[in-house]
Amino acid sequence: MKLSRSIALVTGASSGIGKATAERLATAGYTVYGTSRRGAQDGQLPFTMLSLDVTDDESVDAAVGRVIELEGRIDLLVNNAGVGVAPAAAEESSIPQAQAIFDTNFMGIVRMTRAVVPHMRQRGSGRIINIGSVLGFLPLPFGALYAATKHAVEGYSESLDHELRTRGIRVSIVEPAYTKTQFDANFMEPDAKLEEYSQIRASLSATLKAVMNAADPPEVVAEVVLEAARARHPKLRYTAGKLAARLSLLRKFAPATVLDRGIRKDLRLDARKAP
Numbered sequence: 001m002k003l004s005r006s007i008a009l010v011t012g013a014s015s016g017i018g019k020a021t022a023e024r025l026a027t028a029g030y031t032v033y034g035t036s037r038r039g040a041q042d043g044q045l046p047f048t049m050l051s052l053d054v055t056d057d058e059s060v061d062a063a064v065g066r067v068i069e070l071e072g073r074i075d076l077l078v079n080n081a082g083v084g085v086a087p088a089a090a091e092e093s094s095i096p097q098a099q100a101i102f103d104t105n106f107m108g109i110v111r112m113t114r115a116v117v118p119h120m121r122q123r124g125s126g127r128i129i130n131i132g133s134v135l136g137f138l139p140l141p142f143g144a145l146y147a148a149t150k151h152a153v154e155g156y157s158e159s160l161d162h163e164l165r166t167r168g169i170r171v172s173i174v175e176p177a178y179t180k181t182q183f184d185a186n187f188m189e190p191d192a193k194l195e196e197y198s199q200i201r202a203s204l205s206a207t208l209k210a211v212m213n214a215a216d217p218p219e220v221v222a223e224v225v226l227e228a229a230r231a232r233h234p235k236l237r238y239t240a241g242k243l244a245a246r247l248s249l250l251r252k253f254a255p256a257t258v259l260d261r262g263i264r265k266d267l268r269l270d271a272r273k274a275p
Contacts, residue, residue: 005029005031006029006030006031006075006076007030007031007033007067007071007073007074007075007076008022008025008030008031008032008033008074008075008076008077008078008229009032009033009035009063009064009067009074009076009077009078009116010022010025010032010033010034010035010047010078010080011034011035011052011054011078011079011080011081011108011112012035012036012054012080012081012082013034013035013036013047013049013080014034014036014038014049015181015182016179016181016182016218017080017131017176017179017181017218017221017222018034018036018078018080018081018131019034019218020217020218020219020221020222021078021080021218021221021222021225021226022034022045022046022047023045023046023047023222024219024222024223024225024226025047025076025078025222025225025226025229026046026047027046028226028230030075030076031071032046032047032048033047033048033049033050033063033067034047034048034049034050035049035050035051035052035063035081036049036051036052036081037051037052037053038051050063050066050067051063052081054081054104054107054108054109054111054112055103055104055107055108055111057111060111060112060115061115064112064115064116064119068119073119073123074116074119074120074126075120075125075126075127076126076127076128076129076229077112077113077116077120077126077127077128077129078129078131078225079108079109079112079113079128079129079130079131080131081104081108082104082105082108082131082149083100083101083104083105083186083188084146084186084187084188085101085143085145085146085187085188085190086187086188086189086190086201086205087142087143087200087201087204087205087208088142088143088189088190088193088197088201089142089190089194089197089200089201090144090145091192091194092190092191092192092193092194092197093145093190093191093192094191094192096191097188097190097191097192098145100188101145101146101149101188102145102148102149102152105146105149105150105152105153106149106152106153106156109130109153109156110156113128113160116128117164117169120164120167120168120169121164121167121169123168124167124168125168125169126168126169126170127169127170127171127172127228127229127234128157128160128164128169128170128171128172129171129172129173129174129225129228129229130153130156130157130171130172130173130174131173131174131176131221131225132150132153132154132157132173132174132175133150133175133176133177134175134176134177134239134243134244134247134248135147135150135151136150136151136153136154136173136175137151137154137175137248137251138247138251138259138263139263141263141264141267141269142197142200142201142204142267153173154173157171157172157173157236158171158173158236161236170234171236172228172234172235172236172237172238173236173237173238174221174224174225174228174238174239174240175237175238175239175240175244175248176216176220176221176224176239176240176241176244177215177216177240177241177243177244177247178211178212178214178215178216178243179212179215179216179217179218179220179221179240179241180212180213180214180215180216180217180218181218203268204267207267207268216240216241216242216243220240220241221240221241223240224238224239224240250262
């Protein structure tokens with residue numbers, strides 16, 4: 001893609017991976033529009049912030065329409081907005097809560113894509129980069145709903161890339177492992193907690209906090225997004241960080257039983273009190 005005056009739209013850009021990505025694209029020469037539910041923020045940013053709620057059709061259409069009005073096109077869409085979920089058993093979230101998680105993490109991407117693709121298709125070019133996760137190809141015990149949204153992103157993105165390739169549009173997924181952001185500070189708590197799981201919830205939360213403190217910074221992911229955006233022949237999947245790369249190799253080449261034991265050992269599931 002031509003970097004000079006290329007127009008990028010990045011969702012969830014108020015902090016973490018989204019903010020780091022918007023900043024990196026701006027320094028690389030893109031005109032960047034970041035979005036968040038809160039819109040413009042205090043402080044100097046190298047990109048413009050817009051108000052956008054990915055769970056609201058009208059909000060999505062308004063923000064995309066505003067960028068088209070100002071710039072005439074969108075060359076790159078980075079779907080990053082999402083909600084994290086505190087460690088909990090799958091049965092500890094109600095059906096409405098499960099739907100809300102999917103509405104942001106998956107349907108938000110669908111809404112953004114539906115709003116942006118017609119403009120890209122009309123011009124015969126464009127890139128869509130969806131921020132996925134290693135949890136798109138790995139399970140997460142006590143994070144089943146979150147992992148399910150990331151699995152959905154994988155299937156949607158790969159299918160979409162096949163659909164749009166002949167229209168000059170390519171779709172890629174960036175798959176980080178743990179990333180050191182404030183993402184976990186705003187975790188959605190389960191709304192149907194059960195006493196049977198209280199001990200393991202507390203233990204897994206402590207484990208997750210320790211892992212996040214030692215995780216890669218969001219700039220690692222931002223650099224991979226730029227790589228995918230610039231690629232003459234983009235790949236479907238890009239891992240971000242050494243841990244993500246190792247996990248991808250394990251998923252591809254390790255026997256299923258080895259991977260299964262590794263997941264349970266890392267999370268110390270068999271050492272914890274069973275519900």
